[in-house]
Amino acid sequence: MKTISVINLKGGVGKTTTATSLAELLAEGDKKRKRPGSRVLLFDNDKQGNASKLFGVYDREHEAQACRILKTGRIAGNITDTQEPNMDIIPCNYFMELAELDLKADQEHAQHERYKAALDEVAGHYDYCIIDNPPDLGMNVINALVATDEIIIPVYLDAYSLDGLEELVEQINQIRALNPKARLSGVLIADYEKTDTSEEAEAWLRNRSGFPVFVQKIRHSKKVKDATIYGQTPCHYNIRSGAAQDYKKFVAEYVGLYGHQAAGERR
Numbered sequence: 001m002k003t004i005s006v007i008n009l010k011g012g013v014g015k016t017t018t019a020t021s022l023a024e025l026l027a028e029g030d031k032k033r034k035r036p037g038s039r040v041l042l043f044d045n046d047k048q049g050n051a052s053k054l055f056g057v058y059d060r061e062h063e064a065q066a067c068r069i070l071k072t073g074r075i076a077g078n079i080t081d082t083q084e085p086n087m088d089i090i091p092c093n094y095f096m097e098l099a100e101l102d103l104k105a106d107q108e109h110a111q112h113e114r115y116k117a118a119l120d121e122v123a124g125h126y127d128y129c130i131i132d133n134p135p136d137l138g139m140n141v142i143n144a145l146v147a148t149d150e151i152i153i154p155v156y157l158d159a160y161s162l163d164g165l166e167e168l169v170e171q172i173n174q175i176r177a178l179n180p181k182a183r184l185s186g187v188l189i190a191d192y193e194k195t196d197t198s199e200e201a202e203a204w205l206r207n208r209s210g211f212p213v214f215v216q217k218i219r220h221s222k223k224v225k226d227a228t229i230y231g232q233t234p235c236h237y238n239i240r241s242g243a244a245q246d247y248k249k250f251v252a253e254y255v256g257l258y259g260h261q262a263a264g265e266r267r
């Protein structure tokens with residue numbers, strides 16, 4: 001199982017849209033490109049529970065499964081089915097705040113490796129675990145980064161992005177300090193609209209930042225917001241939208257660069 005963290009400490013940059021689209025497209029496979037479906041575990045690590053809401057498994061009343069994993073380091077009983085044939089999910093909700101307090105109070109057991117221990121238990125059952133992270137560096141995010149093999153950083157090139165990109169350099173260094181073995185697979189330009197600022201920011205990112213940047217960008221599409229209203233990922237809501245097409249090409253680029261994992265062809 002390959003574990004991929006989708007992360008950016010900035011909010012609203014397309015993390016959840018990217019994590020859920022990546023999970024869904026890997027699970028579905030791609031007939032045109034002859035890519036078989038993979039077994040995918042989507043890990044919602046954000047107390048907002050946006051990924052859980054998208055797959056209809058958000059529960060605001062009871063402690064969500066991601067919180068229990070953070071507290072116990074155990075996975076049994078904490079995975080939920082989705083309607084996608086090849087995809088399961090670990091839901092999250094606001095109980096994560098309490099789980100973090102619980103974790104900090106527990107000085108007797110290691111605090112950073114709970115997710116890793118839990119995910120190791122199901123490493124043989126899935127090809128990919130995709131973790132959707134919140135825009136902060138709480139204990140749950142540190143746990144995700146310790147468990148991760150690869151990092152994908154979606155960025156939004158808006159009017160403030162040139163300042164933001166310098167911050168991004170620092171953030172990436174912070175993130176990698178927590179798990180030097182984790183590979184930065186790439187920065188993904190998400191929710192892209194062509195303006196003078198975004199072109200300047202993109203040139204900096206591609207030519208001067210030193211970070212790997214995926215060739216494929218994800219266009220801004222009105223249909224993406226519409227999709228969230230109907231509780232669907234952009235690819236399920238309207239596969240012909242610009243963003244859905246771009247996510248398909250991004251996943252093809254990703255597996256082209258880093259290899260594909262599916263039952264029977266795992267490393």
Ligand SMILES: Nc1ncnc2c1ncn2[C@@H]1O[C@H](COP(=O)(O)OP(=O)(O)OP(=O)(O)O)[C@@H](O)[C@H]1O
Nearest residue numbers: 011012013014015016017135191219220221224243
């Ligand atoms: N390509 C796109 N085109 C149009 N809207 C988009 C696109 N990508 C994301 N959005 C919209 O932007 C908003 C933020 O996206 P998303 O929730 O994926 O960001 P996030 O980084 O996960 O946010 P948070 O930090 O709050 O978790 C959402 O309303 C989403 O529908």
Ligand SMILES: [Mg+2]
Nearest residue numbers: 015016046050
């Ligand atoms: Mg999100």
